[in-house]
Amino acid sequence: MTELKDTLKKLISLPGLSGYEAPARKVIKTAWKPLVDEISVSPMGSLHGLRRGTGPEPRPSILLAAHMDAIGLMITGIQDGLLRFTEVGGVDPRILPGLRVTVHGRRDLPAIVVQPPDYLLDPSQRGKSVAMDHLFIDTGLEEQDVIDLVRIGDLASFAQEPLELSGKTIVGHSLDNRISVAAITYCLQELQHMVHTWDVWAVATVQEEETLGGGFTSPFEINPTVAVAIDVTFAKGPGANDWRTVGLSKGPTLAWGPNAHPYIHKKFLDVAEQLEIPYQKEYVPRHSGTDAYAMQVVAGGFPTMVIGIPLRYMHTPVEMIALKDMERAGRLLAETIVRLEVDFMEKITWDEVKDEE
Amino acid sequence: MKNNEILSQIPEIGEEQIKLLEKLSNAVSVSGDESEVRGIVMEEIKDFADEVRVDALGNILVTRKAKVDDPVRVMIAAHMDEVGFMLVDDEGEGLFKFEIVGGIDNRQLVGKPVLVGKDKLPGVIGAKPIHLTTADERKNPIPLDSLRIDVGPGNSKKCKVGDRATFATRFETWGPSLVGKALDDRLGVATLIELVKHTPENIELLAAFTVQEENGLRGARIAAYSMNPEVAFVLDSTPANDLPVWDDEENGRYNVKLNHGPAIYRLDAATLSDPRLINHLVKVGDEFEIPYQFRQPGKGGTDAGAIHKQRGGIPSVSISVPGRYAHTAVLIARKEDWKNTMRLIYASLCKFSRDLLLADR
Secondary structure (H helix, E strand, C coil), X not given: CHHHHHHHHHHCCCCCECCCCHXXXXXXXXXXXXXXXXXXXCCCCCEEEEECCCCCCCCCEEEEEEECXXXXXXXXXXXXXXXXXXXXXXXXXXXCCCCEEEEECCCEEEEEEECCCHHHCCHHHCCCCCCHHHCEEECCCCHHHHHHHCCCCCEXXXXXXXXXXXXXXEEECCHHHHHHHHHHHHHHHHHCCCCCCCEEEEEEECCCCCCCHHHHHHHHHXXXXXXXXXXXXXXXXXXXXXXXCECCCCCCEEEECCCCCHHHHHHHHHHHHHHCCCCEEEXXXXXXXXXXXXXXXXXXXXXXXXXXXXXXXXXXXXXXXEHXXXXXXXXXXXXXXXXXXXXXXXXXXXXXXXXXX | CCHXXXXXXXXXXXXXXXXXXXXXXXCCCECCCCHHHHHHHHHHHCCCCCEEEECCCCCEEEEECCCCCCCEEEEEEEECCECEEEEEEECCCCEXXXXXXXXXXXXXXXXXXXXXXXXXXXXXXXCCCHHHCCCCHHHCCCCHHXXXXXXXXXXXXXXXXXXXXEECCCCEEECCEEEECCHHHHHHHHHHHHHHHCCCCCEEEEEEEECCCCCCCHHHHHHHHHHCCCEEEEEEEEEECCCCCCCCCCCCCCECCCCCCCEECCECCCCECCHHHHHHXXXXXXXXXXXXXXXXXXXXXXXHHHHCCCCCCCCEEEEEEEEECCCCCCEEEEHHHHHHHHHHHXXXXXXXXXXXXXXXX
């Protein structure tokens, strides 16, 4: 567990923005390699690890997908030695002023996002939350050095270092969704001493925050029987307390909605109940905002499910998770996988799942 | 003393001084509780001070005697306190409401790591996920009332209402720049420590490391009374607003600029600097070829605002190291500007004599 926590902290200390996931992939590959039989990288850059099951061939397979890309910023211009930028993934401009970032220029440059004084801003911005195109990144370097070192389109990643707070919580950037990568890792570790008939594909997908590019492509190559997206979900916290939020540290969530196959949902639910693994239900009436949305409609379509890990302050540099939720999610995945009989899918009858409850 | 002798004696700003600045910048001393910085200052100056005492508000008042008879008694002030927060309501589960101490724009709070209380417990100021906000909502700043300091569930016992907190920014150097959270005014504090260690022999130095500057210049007011100096210099940091203007017009209201040397004050919201002192600084700057700039007259202020009106009036002037983004999580200043500030104040003290004050203002 300490080892997994260290891997997680390493993962959330790295960039790996959408489309440029290599730094994260390298660490994940090292963590997964001893836990799987085969490992490869897709043309899009997603990491595919295969852990073979014991069932007769052709074996059914379950794909566990967690996106490894992170949100961040991209440089759009240089003005008086300061950088203009835009977002990669969804960034609320209100988190930006004072944000510590690393600009990935010809070399990595420490920098901060800065908000000019109100009187230098467009009158429409004064006293308001200042829109991204009115903010700058300052590297503390002189103008000529900035021009020499930074190019248009260079990335800037959040530089918040991981923090361990009480209640076994971890704070940092890109816990969305590297905490789910950790959950898959935990699952693979559990499976080391368990027997499972199904093949298990551990997949770290790319570009979820921008195009769902990993979710749309990996299932095509792998052609799984079932595909599960593991992603973070909204934990209750300051400013976030409505029906869309769940408790931090109260267990992973089982999604219910159009991106969740009811029969697969029920299977996870039954296992959680049977083993008394704490879980929460999450109601997702439309788009789940996860790779499941893409995976569900790849090729001729796949049965999908979404497992959520509660996370507070999503898409800020100080995202917060409880390690316990990650472990429970990993355990639930492993325990469900070992309970998938070879003919599990053949037994699915739509009539059987009436309604939830 | 000859000019080249003065030049050779100017205290160095080298690795050791930057290390000390780092320690000072990382220390937490929100106005009203300056004890951590006070401890560092005391440790640094104890072997050099002829007299030292801590007064009723927590100012450190240091005397460094001159090596000449009847020296001019010069007060130099730098404030130890910084802007920050106080926890004011415990909502359980590690969530605390907080108030701002000093001037911090609400818009600078969101997404920041903070340090809470004497044990520097890590915490964060988070925000509602963007996914749960509306486009209209995102146009307005998140009000202070909706923000919390979160120290993690179950940690409430390790900190309590009344504790101070501030940004958790750690000091760094980036190329030519010094980067830290409380460089306003730890730059001044670090400069003043060097002056206590290397005092020009012609003056009696009355060094005031003041408290509560960000809370209304309250420490300096009583320090000036107690010290009863003939003249006062204030060392501070002032905003370099030398950024592009939205409509790409020339920025005529930059206050001060980075890389242009120490900023000499003529007028701010609280003080009309003594012209005799301004002229002295200018003369010394020119004579020694030390770059300096005039801070654009305008708002803001320093401890001089309280000092110059103390007793029957104390001739005062302020000198600031320019810094971008003061009163946010990060201030950026240039090493060269700090070095030139040290040069200007040191040479000006060496060149100072009471005669300057005998002329009518």
